[in-house]
Amino acid sequence: LATNVTIVTFRDNCTTAGLRCHPSGYMVNFTTVDPTCCHKDGVYYPAESYIESYASFCEASGLYCGKTGQVGPFYYHNPRCCRHNGVFYHPGEAISSSTVNCITTDTFCDDSAHGAGLVVMATHAEETCS
Numbered sequence: 001l002a003t004n005v006t007i008v009t010f011r012d013n014c015t016t017a018g019l020r021c022h023p024s025g026y027m028v029n030f031t032t033v034d035p036t037c038c039h040k041d042g043v044y045y046p047a048e049s050y051i052e053s054y055a056s057f058c059e060a061s062g063l064y065c066g067k068t069g070q071v072g073p074f075y076y077h078n079p080r081c082c083r084h085n086g087v088f089y090h091p092g093e094a095i096s097s098s099t100v101n102c103i104t105t106d107t108f109c110d111d112s113a114h115g116a117g118l119v120v121m122a123t124h125a126e127e128t129c130s
Contacts, residue, residue, distance in 0.1 A: 006030075013037070014044035038065035050074075057081065058088035082109035082118060102126045 005027075008018040014037035019027045033039075036047040045051050045065040053062030053074075058081035064074040082089045084107070089095055091111035098105055103125055110120040 012044075013046040036067065036069045038069050038071045040071055045071075056088075057090055080111040082111075084109075099126065 005021040006018060007020075007027075008016060010017040014034050015031060017029070017031045020030045022028045033044060034046075038045045038047070038049075038051065040051055040063070047065055047067050047069060049065050051063040051065055051071060053060060058078050060074075060076040062074060063071055066072055077083070077088075080091050082091075082093075082095070084095050089109040091109055093109050095107040095109060097107070103123060105121055105123045107121050110118050
């Protein structure tokens with residue numbers, strides 16, 4: 001009787017399961033897990049994969065499975081976007097506008113400076129002011 005018989009019944013990116021011949025001669029269930037995979041809430045995730053994520057044009061964040069099987073947070077900020085008072089704005093988006101005594105000040109997100117989002121204030125006098 002061969003003792004090195006293994007029958008794989010399931011395989012994914014992190015786990016392998018099946019039947020293996022035990023030295024006693026009986027077939028026994030086995031499950032192996034790739035040590036570089038991460039485990040969270042009963043689910044295995046392959047190394048270098050996203051576990052949870054939120055994304056918009058300006059930012060992305062969530063949980064990531066690292067190369068060594070450790071779950072950790074990630075955060076990305078699109079450098080073309082502007083952050084003003086804790087809020088992100090798309091390039092070209094108006095942040096605020098106010099007029100006092102015929103002078104208007106506009107604040108907007110400008111990404112024309114080598115791809116970096118800058119909050120820019122522009123002031124101009126109203127032509128038809130009374």
